[in-house]
Amino acid sequence: xxxxxxxxxxxxxxxxxxxxxxxxxxxxxxxxxxxxxxxxxxxxxxxxxxxxxxxxxxxxxxxxxxxxxxxxxxxxxxxxxxxxxxxxxxxxxxxxxxxxxxxxxxxxxxxxxxxxxxxxxxxxxxxxxxxxxxxxxxxxxxxxxxxxxxxxxxxxxxxxxxxxxxxxxxxxxxxxxxxxxxxx
Numbered sequence: 524x525x526x527x528x529x530x531x532x533x534x535x536x537x538x539x540x541x542x543x544x545x546x547x548x549x550x551x552x553x554x555x556x557x558x559x560x561x562x563x564x565x566x567x568x569x570x571x572x573x574x575x576x577x578x579x580x581x582x583x584x585x586x587x588x589x590x591x592x593x594x595x596x597x598x599x600x601x602x603x604x605x606x607x608x609x610x611x612x613x614x615x616x617x618x619x620x621x622x623x624x625x626x627x628x629x630x631x632x633x634x635x636x637x638x639x640x641x642x643x644x645x646x647x648x649x650x651x652x653x654x655x656x657x658x659x660x661x662x663x664x665x666x667x668x669x670x671x672x673x674x675x676x677x678x679x680x681x682x683x684x685x686x687x688x689x690x691x692x693x694x695x696x697x698x699x700x701x702x703x704x705x706x707x
Contacts, residue, residue: 532578535585536571538562539595542602543691546668549574549582550590554612557665558598560687577617598668604698607635609669622660624648630670636699640678654678662686668695 534556536549547562547570548555556578559570575581585591593611600606613630615623628647633639639647641661642654650656661672667687673695677683685692696702 532580534574534578534580534582535588535591536574536582537584537586537588537591537595538567539598541598543668543687543694546598547571548591548594548598550588550594551578551614551616553614553616555590555594555666555669556614556617558667558669560667560691594669601668602698611669613666613669617665618663621648621650621653621656622663625657625660626664626666626670626672629672629675633671633674635671636701638674638676638696638701641675641683642678644675658684671695674699674701 532551534549534551536547538545538547544560545562547557547559547567549557549571557570557574559566562570571582590612597606597609597611601609615627618626625644625648629639629644632647633644640654641657642651645651645653645657657675661675662684664670664672664686667673673685673687673692675683682689682692682696693702
C-alpha cells in the first residue's frame with residue numbers, strides 16, 4: 524500500500540482535550556474534514572470507521588500533522604476567547620447538496636457573536652420553507668465549531684438542538700457573548 528497514486532486520499536487524525544471536552548480532528552490533503560465531539564475511544568472508533576468507509580482509506584493517527592497542529596491551535600485560541608474566525612482549509616467532501624450549501628452559507632455569512640434562525644438560514648439559500656431541512660443540515664455538519672452550527676437557533680428564542688449537547692452549545696454562545704455565561 525505504498526503507492527503514490529493521484530487518487531489516493533490520505534486521512535490523518537488526532538484527539539485533543541479542549542475546554543468543551545475531547546475532540547477528534549481529521550484532515551485530508553484538502554483540509555480539515557471532520558470535528559467530532561465527546562471523543563472517547565468508542566466514539567473515535569465509530570467515527571474513524573465511518574471516515575474509512577466514506578473516504579475509502581483508513582485514517583492514520585498523526586498528531587504532528589501541520590494541518591492538525593494548526594487546527595488545534597485555532598480551536599484552542601477560539602475557545603480561550605482570543606480568536607473569532609477560523610482560517611483553515613476545509614474539505615467539504617463528507618457533505619453535499621443542500622446540506623453543503625447551507626453549511627457554506629453559515630460559515631461565510633453568520634459571523635462570530637451573532638445567531639441566525641433555522642428559517643432565516645433556509646431563506647438565505649433560497650429555500651425559505653426549509654427550516655427543518657436546515658436543522659437536519661446542522662445535525663449532519665461534519666465540522667462543528669469551525670463551521671459554527673452552534674450559531675443557528677430557533678426563531679422563538681429557543682436554543683435548538685446541537686450534536687455536541689446543549690451544554691456545549693450554551694458554552695459556545697456564551698463565549699461569543701450571545702448568551703450569559705451558564706451558572707452551572
